[in-house]
Amino acid sequence: xxxxxxxxxxxxxxxxxxxxxxxxxxxxxxxxxxxxxxxxxxxxxxxxxxxxxxxxxxxxxxxxxxxxxxxxxxxxxxxxxxxxxxxxxxxxxxxxxxxxxxxxxxxxxxxxxxxxxxxxxxxxxxxxxxxxxxxxxxxxxxxxxxxxxxxxxxxxxxxxxxxxxxxxxxxxxxxxxxxxxxxxxxxxxxxxxxxxxxxxxxxxxxxxxxxxxxxxxxxxxxxxxxxxxxxxxxxxxxxxxxxxxxxxxxxxxxxxxxxxxxxxxxxxxxxxxxxxxxxxxxxxxxxxxxxxxxxxxxxxxxxxxxxxxxxxxxxxxxxxxxxxxxxxxxxxxxxxxxxxxxxxxxxxxxxxxxxxxxxxxxxxxxxxxxxxxxxxxxxxxxxxxxxxxxxxxxxxxxxxxxxxxxxxxxxxxxxxxxxxxxxxxxxxxxxxxxxxxxxxxxxxxxxxxxxxxxxxxxxxxxxxxxxxxxxxxxxxxxxxxxxxxxxxxxxxxxxxxxxxxxxxxxxxxxxxxxxxxxxxxxxxxxxxxxxxxxxxxxxxxxxxxxxxxxxxxxxxxxxxxxxx
Numbered sequence: 001x002x003x004x005x006x007x008x009x010x011x012x013x014x015x016x017x018x019x020x021x022x023x024x025x026x027x028x029x030x031x032x033x034x035x036x037x038x039x040x041x042x043x044x045x046x047x048x049x050x051x052x053x054x055x056x057x058x059x060x061x062x063x064x065x066x067x068x069x070x071x072x073x074x075x076x077x078x079x080x081x082x083x084x085x086x087x088x089x090x091x092x093x094x095x096x097x098x099x100x101x102x103x104x105x106x107x108x109x110x111x112x113x114x115x116x117x118x119x120x121x122x123x124x125x126x127x128x129x130x131x132x133x134x135x136x137x138x139x140x141x142x143x144x145x146x147x148x149x150x151x152x153x154x155x156x157x158x159x160x161x162x163x164x165x166x167x168x169x170x171x172x173x174x175x176x177x178x179x180x181x182x183x184x185x186x187x188x189x190x191x192x193x194x195x196x197x198x199x200x201x202x203x204x205x206x207x208x209x210x211x212x213x214x215x216x217x218x219x220x221x222x223x224x225x226x227x228x229x230x231x232x233x234x235x236x237x238x239x240x241x242x243x244x245x246x247x248x249x250x251x252x253x254x255x256x257x258x259x260x261x262x263x264x265x266x267x268x269x270x271x272x273x274x275x276x277x278x279x280x281x282x283x284x285x286x287x288x289x290x291x292x293x294x295x296x297x298x299x300x301x302x303x304x305x306x307x308x309x310x311x312x313x314x315x316x317x318x319x320x321x322x323x324x325x326x327x328x329x330x331x332x333x334x335x336x337x338x339x340x341x342x343x344x345x346x347x348x349x350x351x352x353x354x355x356x357x358x359x360x361x362x363x364x365x366x367x368x369x370x371x372x373x374x375x376x377x378x379x380x381x382x383x384x385x386x387x388x389x390x391x392x393x394x395x396x397x398x399x400x401x402x403x404x405x406x407x408x409x410x411x412x413x414x415x416x417x418x419x420x421x422x423x424x425x426x427x428x429x430x431x432x433x434x435x436x437x438x439x440x441x442x443x444x445x446x447x448x449x450x451x452x453x454x455x456x457x458x459x460x461x462x463x464x465x466x467x468x469x470x471x472x473x474x475x476x477x478x479x480x481x482x483x484x485x486x487x488x489x490x491x492x493x494x495x496x497x498x499x500x501x502x503x504x505x506x507x508x509x510x511x512x513x514x515x516x517x518x519x520x521x522x523x524x525x526x527x528x529x530x531x532x533x534x535x536x537x538x539x540x541x542x543x544x545x546x547x548x549x550x551x552x553x554x555x556x557x558x559x560x561x562x563x564x
Contacts, residue, residue: 021105021126024112027074029053029067032121041128052124066109073111073122199241200525201451204546206234208457211550214277228277238547256529257391261417262302264294268329270551271309278317279325286313288327295339299415301392308385309343312408315382316347320405323348338415340394346407352400360398385410442466443486443561448476448502449523450494454546458489458523461550462557471495473502480506480513487560490540492524492531499524500538507539519560523548 015022016036024033029052052070053063105126112121210231268288279286309327316325325347333340352360360382382396389396393413400406445462448470449455459467468485470476472494479485488506490499503520505511522535522543532543542556 020128021107021124023052023124023126024121025052025070025124026121027071029070038126041126069109070122070124073109074120200238200546201454203234203238203241204525204548205451205453205457207231207238207547208550209453209460210234212457212460228281231277234547257301257304257388258529259300259415260302261297261299263296264298264329265296267302267306268309268327271306271313272327274310275313275317282317282320283322284317284320285324286317286327287324288329290329292330294329294331294341295416297417298339299417300412304388304392305412308388308410308412309345311382311385312345312410316345316349316406316408320347320349323405332411336416338413340411340413342409342411344407344409346405348405351402351404351406352398353402354400357398357400441561443557444468444484445557446470446476446479446485446488448473448488448494448499449491451491454491454523457548458553461548461553473497473499473505476502477505477511477513480515480518482514484514485518487557488518488520490520490522492522492526492535499540500535503535503538503540521553521556521560 012035018035018037021038021041022033022035023031023038025031031047031050031052053067057063105128107127108125110123110125112123210227213227214231272286272288275286313325313327325345328344328346330342330344331339332342386396389410389412394411396408396410398406398408443465445465445467447455447458447467449458450471455469468479468483470479473490474497476488476490477497480488490503492499499522506513506518506520507516509516520540522540523546524531524535524543525546526532532545535543541560544552544556
């Protein structure tokens with residue numbers, strides 16, 4: 001081959017390019033050849049003809065290993081030419097320090113054989129394994145560190161297991177406490193519902209009959225005055241009952257906003273008229289006005305909005321010995337979907353000290369906090385109003401000056417319908433303006449009610465109609481199986497058969513009542529939403545809670561009457 005002479009003539013230069021050390025010694029351990037790698041990496045002043053064993057005179061063990069290996073390579077009789085098998089021995093050289101640090105080496109001693117088969121020289125190849133050794137050293141260090149970290153992790157895991165065990169125990173305690181709290185809350189709800197029912201039932205008779213007596217003008221002025229006091233006291237007690245139920249709902253986060261279409265003007269007139277007797281008695285003036293055009297028919301919870309206004313107006317009347325209470329309504333914001341209304345209830349009363357303003361919105365707090373305070377109530381109203389206003393997307397505030405009066409304002413977000421807009425207007429009352437609603441026709445009404453006092457209340461309200469009484473649900477079914485009635489007024493809790501079961505039988509097409517679609521209006525002392533929903537699901541058309549408001553009752557009867 002053409003390049004073979006070049007390779008042979010330049011063998012030394014080629015061996016100097018190797019990345020391994022190469023040393024050739026004879027049988028006397030004399031160095032015959034070494035390449036450039038050896039000159040650079042070994043810290044000895046090597047020369048040709050230097051005896052290798054002299055380099056190890058300070059390392060007798062290594063010296064013997066090297067000389068034995070060279071001796072065996074050169075002198076040991078072996079027939080390897082034909083098989084071309086060469087024996088090699090790997091010997092670790094001592095650590096050699098040089099300017100770049102510590103070098104780790106492995107050498108290989110191999111025989112060099114002439115063509116006649118004589119072993120006359122040995123070739124020592126030196127391989128630098130410093131990088132591999134450093135990697136091994138690093139791995140050992142990492143292993144050691146991992147071992148330490150593993151021990152630390154074991155301790156951490158043990159602590160975590162202990163913490164998890166404690167947490168599980170805590171969770172079990174919390175679950176048990178939660179279950180007990182829910183059980184206690186359920187018991188409280190049942191208790192409140194029972195108390196509400198048991199108190200509303202007699203209050204219905206007290207308020208209803210005293211209201212009827214006041215309207216009939218049978219009394220002397222002094223007796224009529226006493227009767228009004230009875231009615232007002234009963235109404236105050238009912239407000240306390242309602243506040244206690246509402247505050248319990250707020251604490252349990254169960255108070256709800258139920259939206260529907262309503263007439264703002266009709267709602268305001270009902271609210272204002274409800275205070276006519278009280279305003280007349282104190283000699284005050286109560287009126288409302290729109291200070292900007294407001295749409296009449298809106299979407300929202302009219303009952304809760306009425307509750308807010310009634311509470312604020314009642315407080316204004318309570319703390320205003322003379323003068324007037326003015327309710328204003330204005331649009332604060334408006335889009336094509338909703339309107340944010342601002343209501344202001346302004347009075348000329350005693351006012352509130354500045355340091356007391358923040359306190360009055362807390363439950364069970366009043367401006368007067370002494371035992372001889374002159375105004376009744378539990379101080380729950382404003383805290384309830386604040387929650388209701390928040391649920392209706394608004395805010396509540398007050399401005400007041402002692403001796404000059406107060407202005408309680410709030411905003412609520414209401415949906416818009418495609419009805420008319422109420423232009424700016426106002427109305428006022430200064431005396432009792434309630435009048436019995438005249439009946440357009442005589443209806444046959446079945447009253448299912450077991451309480452004789454409540455029977456008397458309804459009879460006094462509806463004396464222009466034909467009323468037939470059933471003392472329980474079973475009697476009501478028997479009457480409806482024999483006679484055609486126009487409307488059923490159904491109490492809920494009755495002996496033998498309650499109102500819900502009686503309603504389900506009436507709605508059952510397989511039952512023998514004459515009219516399965518007869519309107520049924522529930523008259524109940526239960527005011528919780530879940531109860532009202534159950535009554536409606538049972539088939540009742542509407543629900544009126546006790547104490548019964550005469551106007552509400554007459555409106556419901558007219559709505560469900562088949563006569564115009």
